[in-house]
Amino acid sequence: MATKKVAAKKTAAKSMPKAGKDPKGGLTAEGRKFFNEREGSHLKPGVKGAADTPEKMKRKGSFLTRHFTHPRGPMEKDGEPTRLALSAQAWGEPMPKTEGEAKKLAAKGRGLLEKFHETTGTKAASKKAVKKTSSKAE
Numbered sequence: 001m002a003t004k005k006v007a008a009k010k011t012a013a014k015s016m017p018k019a020g021k022d023p024k025g026g027l028t029a030e031g032r033k034f035f036n037e038r039e040g041s042h043l044k045p046g047v048k049g050a051a052d053t054p055e056k057m058k059r060k061g062s063f064l065t066r067h068f069t070h071p072r073g074p075m076e077k078d079g080e081p082t083r084l085a086l087s088a089q090a091w092g093e094p095m096p097k098t099e100g101e102a103k104k105l106a107a108k109g110r111g112l113l114e115k116f117h118e119t120t121g122t123k124a125a126s127k128k129a130v131k132k133t134s135s136k137a138e
Helices: 029-039 054-068 084-088 099-120 127-137
Strands: none
Touching: 054 084, 099 127
16 A cells, blocks of 8 residues: 655744843844744834834834733742833833832823824724813813
């Protein structure tokens, strides 16, 4: 009886390679490449310096707001900073040790987004603005 050869399937790696995670927080170039290939995303390195351009304001503001408004875990575990806390440091921010410090980073992010909207002339409707206009209509 003749045996049939089966072609080997090429599959993408299912988990992040160890070299993809930066021990100082965030992803390395290899980690960003892994996600770009797997998810079809276009990840860029974090904004480390001052957010002095509209694009940097938008990116850093979005990151800080998204990750630190409602932190998804503690900032320290077993006396060591978590990856969440290290990610702030990777973006050039002080590493938060408490939830209160994380909330301050989120507030800074909202401020950067407001500054971005003022700079570009695209004003996002805030909850306060919506409440003021709806109360005037009555």
